[in-house]
Every structure is written in C-alpha cells, then in structure tokens.
Amino acid sequence: MSDSGDRELNEFGYTNQLRRTLGGFHTFAAGISYISVLTGVFQLSYLGLSEGGPAYWWSWPAVFAGQLMVALCFAELAAQYPVAGSVYNWAKKLSNPHLAWMAGWMMLLASIVSISATALAYQRTLPQISSFFQFIGDGTGTSDAANGVLLAALLIVFTTLVNAFGVKLMARINSAGVFVELLFAVLLVVFLAFHFVRGPGVVTETNGTGAGHAGGYLGAFxxxxxxxxxxxxxxxxxxxxxxxxxxPHRNAPKAIMRALIASFLLGGLIILFALMAVGDIHAPELGTVGLQYVLTDALGPAVGRMFLFVVFIAITVCVLAVHTAAIRIAFAMARDNALPGGSKLARVNKKTGAPVLPAIVIGVLAIALLLVNIDSTQIFSAVTSLAIILIYLSYLLVTVPMLVRRLRGGWPRKDAPAGRFSLGRWGLPANVLAVLWGGAMTIDLAWPRNEIYNASPPYHWYLQWISVLFVGVFAAGGFAYYWFVQRHRIGVLADHAAPVAGGPEEVSR
Incomplete structure (x- = not known):
C-alpha cells in the first residue's frame, strides 16, 4: 500500500485534489505554530498573574498532562486517517454523520474565534515595542480595545492573502517563522537564566489572589x-x-506529539525563568501587561524589544496556522456539501492548488467578530475563553465516540496496517482521561465568572453568561440548520468523489 494516504481518502469517498508538497518539518511547523508557545504565553500571562499570582505556573504542567491524553488519542487517529478537516472526518469514522457535522461546525466556529482571539495578541506586544503602533488613543480603556481590533484586522487581512495564494507560500512563511520562534525561545530561556534574582520557590507565592473567592485559592487558580x-x-x-x-501516516502523529511536548518544555521554562528574573514580583505591570513587562524589566529595553519582535513574528505565524486549519475544516465539510454554498467553498484553484473562497470568507467573519466587540475592554479574555470552550467541545466530540468504539471493541482498527502509531493497551486509560479532562475543562472555561466575562463596566447579566449563550445559540442554531436544511443535501460533490467502479461519480452517504 502507498503511504501517500490516498487509500484512506478513498475510504471516505474522496479523491485528492490538493497537492502533496509538505515535508516532515512543514507538518511539525504547522502544529507548533498553531500552539505557538510565545503567542499564548505572552498573550494571557497577565490574566494568570493577576488572578493567580506566580503560583499560576502550576496550571502549565496540569494542562499539559490533560492535553497529552487528547494528543495521544489524536496521534492514533492521525496515523490511520491523515485527512483534511481532521476532527470532522475522525468523528464521521467513529460515530455518525450527524455528530460529525456538529464536531466540524464547532471546530470551524472555534477556529474563526481563535483567529480573532489570537490576532488580538498584537495589542499586547506591538505597542510595547514602539508607541507608533498605538494608532488609537493612549492604550487605556476602550482605546486599548479599539487599537487591538485595528491591529488584529490588519493581521487577518495578511493571513487571508497568504492562504489564498496557496499552501506552498503559507508553508514557507510558517516554517521560517517557526524556526525563528523556536531559536529565540531557547535564547530567551538562556538570557533569563542569567538574570535570576530569586529561586524557583517563587511559584509557591499566590500574592493573596485567593482572597474573596468562595473556594479560596482554588477558585483563583x-x-x-x-x-x-x-x-x-x-x-x-x-x-x-x-x-x-x-x-502523512508517519509524519502527522510525530508532529502532534513533538509540537505539544516542545511547547510544554519551552513555555514552562519561559514562565518559570521570567518569574525568577523580574525585579519586583509584586509589580502591578505583571497583572496588566504580563510577561512582556519582564522582558524590558529584566533584560533591558533593547534586548527586551528584540524578543518582543520575535513574539510579534510568533503571533503572525500562529494566526496564519489557525487560519490555514480553519480553511481545511471548511473545505472538508464543503466537499461533503455540508455547508451552504458547498460547491463554491470546495473549489480548488488550479493554479495555487488551494481553496481560495474559504480563506476569504473565514477572514471576513473573523474581522466581523472583532468589530462587534470593538468597544469592549474585556475583549481579550472573553473572546479567548470562547475560543477555548469551542475547541474543547469539538475535541470531546471525537474523544467520546472514540471511547465508545474502544469499549465496543471497534477501535483500534482490526485492519490497520502494521507499524503505525498505536497506544496498545494504554489506549483505554488514555482515552478515559482525555474525556474526563475535556469535560472538566469545558465546565471550568464556560463557568459564568465576572472575572472573565463581566470584569469591567458596563456590567450586564448577558455578558456574564456570554459563554453559555454564545455556545448554546451557535450550537443549537447550527444543528437546527443542518437537520432541517443541509442534512438532505449531504453527499460528496462529484468533483471530489473517488471513482466507483460501475457506479455514478457522485458518492452519497
């Protein structure tokens, strides 16, 4: 059997219209740039430090342990089914078309929200490099949010154009950006190590953040x-x-695991060393600016700005990778005619070898989401939290049916070719833990807390409950549309259907 992956595509009823040009590093770079340790660590470190103090560091290994269980399950699936729109098609293989559509819909929505949320990280970085990038206001209150929306919109326009020009251009930019990010992440760890002013015991300090929480520090944590x-x-x-x-059968599972483990190691060291190097661990800037403040405080303005410039590169390639992943989800659903205008969204440009229309539509929707929230001072934490909730829900729509299949003896595949990644007897406990972790984190993230969703004036009940309302409305509304309208039109489009001996070109499920 060829290792190209085309045989598995035929199992789904597809013929490959995309171009196989990405090597092992490209695949790894796509996974690690989506995670983007520098982007994530620097974007929300202010939230972790303001709400949990230095002891929030312990959430880093805790989240890694939970996500490792999910990644192990996904690595097994990737070894068998390395297909576009992974979550959507995996759910289809593990359960039924209805749950698969829901998984794809939630992942598509999550990806669009993630583009908006990640692009907002520009505001936490660029004005720290130079006041030139504070185009609107003085960087406080609503001007901070408005300027963040402007910077984020410009970035999304860039990623839209790159993705429209094809996967080869995206891969070159992404791989170069990831190389720079990883190199300077290691250098940052080394630089911070030469500026320690305290020991690792700093991660036991809570700075009194547990006061006022019903559950004490646990609530804050x-x-x-x-x-x-x-x-x-x-x-x-x-x-x-x-x-x-x-x-892809070999490269995809390796890339999944390597991306997660590398991000955990580098991110954990950066947070720890930054807390050990900052001059004043009680500095209010830690809870407002975040680790960006540490770079200029501990390393000096010149060196600090150099590393902030690398964070800017990391944010750029991260949004590019998220946008790329969103396009693949939309394309995968569209070729099943599972989205409105499926035939247009699934059209692959013959010159670039990429679906162009999804890149544009997703970019427009991501910018629209930002514009709706342009005057919201809590846009950073609220939009980010919504993105994570949707991601965890879409992952659950894969890990839960996978667990059901395991319990019924339907996974791993009995006809799986030898030599591909498999958890063996560790698959069941890993799968159980992945489901428990995903469920617990979804509840934690969606909990209607004032600190996340209603942290500053104007205070409204619907802001506090926005996570439940947003997810509920889009989940119920989307599925209602699918059930009453789109479900009756589902079937692999003729242009994408695998040849069927003696049968029509269009393959329907």
Missing part, C-alpha cells in the same frame, strides 16, 4: 489556569494538512 489552557491546543493541525503532506 481555576480562573488563572485559563492562561495555560489557551496555549496547548491545535496540535491536530498536523493531521488536517495530511492531504497535502508527504508520508
């Missing part, structure tokens, strides 16, 4: 942990690019 939970997801992107990858 669960909020602060959102800063870590935002970083370690998106590793499935390596599998979602499987139809454009060489030897």
């Amino acid at each position: 669960l909020i602060a942990g959102i800063a870590s939970s935002y970083v370690m997801y998106g590793f499935d992107t390596a599998a979602s690019l499987g139809e454009e990858s060489l030897n």
